[in-house]
Amino acid sequence: MLLEIDNITLLYGRIQALHGVSLNVGQGEVVALIGANGAGKTTIMRAISGIRPVASGKITFNGEDITKVRADLRVIRGISQSPEGRGVFPGMTVQENLDMGAYTRRDTKEIAADLERVYGLFPRLKERRKQAGGTMSGGEQQMLAVGRALMSRPKLLLLDEPSMGLAPLLIQQIFEIITEISKQGTTILVVEQNAQQALSRADRAYVMETGRIVKEGNGPALLDDPAVREAYLGAA
Amino acid sequence: MNIGELLRSFPELTVTGVTQGAIYALVALGYTLVYGVLRLINFAHSEVFMVGTFAALFTWGLFGLDSNTERPSIGVALLAILAAIVVAAVTSAAVALLIEVTAYRPLRHRNAPPLAFLITAIGASFVLMEVAGSLTVRRPFGVPALLPSKPLFDIGGWAVTPTQVTTVVVAIAMLVGLDYFVQKTRAGRGIRAVAQDPNTAALMGVNKSRVIALVFILGGLMAGVAAVFNDIKTGSTKFNVGFLLGLKAFSAAVLGGIGNLRGAALGGLLLGLIENYASALFGSNWRDFVAFVALIALLMFRPTGLLGESLGRARA
Numbered sequence: 001m002l003l004e005i006d007n008i009t010l011l012y013g014r015i016q017a018l019h020g021v022s023l024n025v026g027q028g029e030v031v032a033l034i035g036a037n038g039a040g041k042t043t044i045m046r047a048i049s050g051i052r053p054v055a056s057g058k059i060t061f062n063g064e065d066i067t068k069v070r071a072d073l074r075v076i077r078g079i080s081q082s083p084e085g086r087g088v089f090p091g092m093t094v095q096e097n098l099d100m101g102a103y104t105r106r107d108t109k110e111i112a113a114d115l116e117r118v119y120g121l122f123p124r125l126k127e128r129r130k131q132a133g134g135t136m137s138g139g140e141q142q143m144l145a146v147g148r149a150l151m152s153r154p155k156l157l158l159l160d161e162p163s164m165g166l167a168p169l170l171i172q173q174i175f176e177i178i179t180e181i182s183k184q185g186t187t188i189l190v191v192e193q194n195a196q197q198a199l200s201r202a203d204r205a206y207v208m209e210t211g212r213i214v215k216e217g218n219g220p221a222l223l224d225d226p227a228v229r230e231a232y233l234g235a236a
Numbered sequence: 237m238n239i240g241e242l243l244r245s246f247p248e249l250t251v252t253g254v255t256q257g258a259i260y261a262l263v264a265l266g267y268t269l270v271y272g273v274l275r276l277i278n279f280a281h282s283e284v285f286m287v288g289t290f291a292a293l294f295t296w297g298l299f300g301l302d303s304n305t306e307r308p309s310i311g312v313a314l315l316a317i318l319a320a321i322v323v324a325a326v327t328s329a330a331v332a333l334l335i336e337v338t339a340y341r342p343l344r345h346r347n348a349p350p351l352a353f354l355i356t357a358i359g360a361s362f363v364l365m366e367v368a369g370s371l372t373v374r375r376p377f378g379v380p381a382l383l384p385s386k387p388l389f390d391i392g393g394w395a396v397t398p399t400q401v402t403t404v405v406v407a408i409a410m411l412v413g414l415d416y417f418v419q420k421t422r423a424g425r426g427i428r429a430v431a432q433d434p435n436t437a438a439l440m441g442v443n444k445s446r447v448i449a450l451v452f453i454l455g456g457l458m459a460g461v462a463a464v465f466n467d468i469k470t471g472s473t474k475f476n477v478g479f480l481l482g483l484k485a486f487s488a489a490v491l492g493g494i495g496n497l498r499g500a501a502l503g504g505l506l507l508g509l510i511e512n513y514a515s516a517l518f519g520s521n522w523r524d525f526v527a528f529v530a531l532i533a534l535l536m537f538r539p540t541g542l543l544g545e546s547l548g549r550a551r552a
Contacts, residue, residue: 051435075441087436089429100429103422104441152441 001060002027002187003048003156008057010047017043019211020057025156030178030188032198032219034232035208041191042084043211045160048189049081050074062155076104078155082162084191086145090134094125097133097144101151111151118147121177139170146174150181157181159190163197175201195232199223207232242516247394249512255400255469257508258407262462263485264492264500265414266332266455272431272495273451275350276340279357282482283364284332284456288463289473290368291327292320296380303378303472313382317402317464325460332456333449335360341445361482369475376474379467403465410461411501414454418497427451431495480524487531493541502542507531 003025010018018040025031033041046052048059050071059067066074080101089097098118102111119126122143128136133144142162149157162178163171175197182188192198199205202219207228215228222228242249263285270278299316301308308316339360343352383402387395418424429437430447438444466481467473484507492503507527514526538544 049439051438070443071438072441072443075439081439083436083439087433087439089432089436091432092425092428096425100425100437100440100442103426103429148440 001025002029002062003189004058004060005044005048006058006060008044008047008054008059010043010052011055012043012052017211018047018054021208021211021213022057023206023213023216025187025189028182028185028187029203030182030190030201032202032205033189033191033208034193034195034198034205034228036231037193038210039208040211041208042160044208045081045084045158045189045191048158049079049083072104075152078153079158080149080152080154080156081158082142082145082149082160084160084164086138086141088133088136088141088144088148090132092133093130094133094136094144095129097148098125098151101148104152110153114151114153118150121150121180122147138165139167142166142170142174143177146177146181150186155187157186157188159188161191161193163192163194171197195228196223199228237517238519239517242513245516247392249516250509251394251396251400253509253512254505255403255508256511257488257505258404259462259466259469259481259504260485260488260507261501261504262407262410262458263481264489264504265411265458265497267486267489268492268494268497268500269427269451269455271489272497273427273448274340274353276353277357277486278335278340278452278455279354279482279486280335280339280360280364281332281455281459282478282485283361283368284328284335284478285459285463285466285482285485286365286368286473286475286478287331288324288328288460289467289477290372290377291324291460292464292467293377293379293473295320295323296382301380301382303380305380307381307384310384316380316382317468320464320467321406321461324464325457328460328463329453329456331364332452332459335364336449336452341448365476365479372475374475376472379471379473382468399465399468403469406461406465410458414458415497417454423447423450484524484527487528490541491531491534493543496541496543499541499543506542 001024005021005023007020007022008018009016009020021044033044035041047054050069054067058065061077061079066077089100098115105111124140125143125147128140136144146159146162162174166174171194178188178190179201190198199219199222205217205219205222206213207215266281266284267278270276296316301316339356340353343356383398385397388398388401389396418427426442426447427450429440429442430444434444488503488507489500491507492499510530511523511527515523518526
């Protein structure tokens with residue numbers, strides 16, 4: 001397994017946000033994490049990237065215990081995140097934002113090649129490379145956040161709500177790109193409210209409710225699960 | 237009000253105002269850099285400046301220069317100033333870093349509330365000032381005469397001395413250098429990233445502690461350079477020299493829009509000019525009064541300062 005999360009709990013002040021969550025992501029997989037608002041999906045992402053410390057439990061990445069490793073050092077180990085709300089640096093240009101994605105790298109030539117790869121995936125970003133991140137539309141910022149996360153050449157790409165606030169056509173497009181990134185060899189853990197898209201494209205998926213994993217299985221199987229359909233797909 | 241005096245001395249007031257403003261601007265940058273990244277008013281920055289004024293004096297002592305020696309040749313004077321700039325900048329940067337590591341970092345590790353930082357900042361300021369006070373037996377120290385006092389040029393009353401030229405030229409060089417560093421280098425991008433969004437910066441692999449240390453060092457370098465020219469300009473220094481100057485420089489940073497580097501430069505310049513025009517208009521006793529009234533009046537109409545935006549949001 002590339003990522004193993006073993007029984008983690010996490011507190012926001014006195015509120016317990018995660019109650020003993022365990023999940024795994026294997027090399028090359030696309031794993032989806034679905035659930036309602038406030039179920040703790042984003043909290044798991046923050047625990048994996050190291051933005052929030054866990055209260056107990058263990059996170060293993062690539063065979064090494066990273067539970068206590070600082071967030072910035074996890075990037076060097078190969079974890080990259082497109083955060084909830086996109087986290088585009090508003091005062092930096094598109095190009096500068098992408099350069100930030102490669103902040104930990106020194107291999108200038110390879111970075112230039114990866115920049116072209118990202119511009120290939122998102123031609124819109126190339127057109128807007130000189131524009132300030134804060135002045136872009138929601139969809140463009142989403143592309144920028146995903147593209148930027150790729151710039152560190154991650155082993156594991158964490159995507160938090162990549163479809164949030166996007167028009168249906170753009171949602172389709174961004175999921176096609178996620179599939180493309182996966183085909184190019186990157187392992188992906190994606191948090192989504194759009195369960196339909198996430199489940200149909202994921203190898204495996206976990207369902208969360210109030211800080212716990214309540215179901216897991218392969219993507220298409222969960223898509224056919226009556227309980228999941230009722231809760232997350234709006235179908236009886 | 238003495239409008240005649242203002243009009244008569246306008247060129248001279250402008251020149252001295254710009255010189256004073258250059259010193260304010262350099263010190264203001266330290267406040268604004270730290271604020272931009274930590275949202276903290278580092279009141280101990282005035283003492284970072286104060287230490288610089290003594291470091292410069294110490295350097296001149298090594299050249300055998302003190303307040304009683306003859307004015308050296310122009311070559312020796314420039315060399316002595318250059319040496320003092322290097323020594324004062326490094327010393328001030330070291331003190332700034334020391335404050336961050338011993339006073340603020342432990343608080344951050346304990347997730348202290350903002351008020352704890354503020355009280356610590358004021359406390360650190362007093363500690364440094366009083367230590368300097370007891371080491372120097374609270375007496376003023378004269379600065380050696382360095383540059384010739386005869387105006388370098390004088391066009392229609394616009395007389396400019398070598399000291400004023402040197403101060404402004406060096407200040408501009410420092411400002412441009414800092415601006416380039418923050419806008420164009422990798423480390424500068426790290427500073428802007430933390431200022432704009434600390435969590436996302438960490439997700440990019442930016443080491444926040446290192447960025448914080450860096451802004452304290454940069455602020456210290458600027459304050460050290462300012463200290464050298466304040467020595468030369470005022471002709472003396474004292475353990476509490478940082479107090480009022482620090483307050484003014486902080487005001488300059490607020491005037492320009494705290495967190496904004498170019499705002500700090502502009503605020504410093506304006507404050508220097510306002511002070512000098514005010515002292516001609518109302519008498520020099522009213523100088524600080526008018527300067528602060530102008531600051532309050534401006535903030536009423538532009539609460540975020542002249543250039544307003546934070547370091548993070550300021551566009552390249």
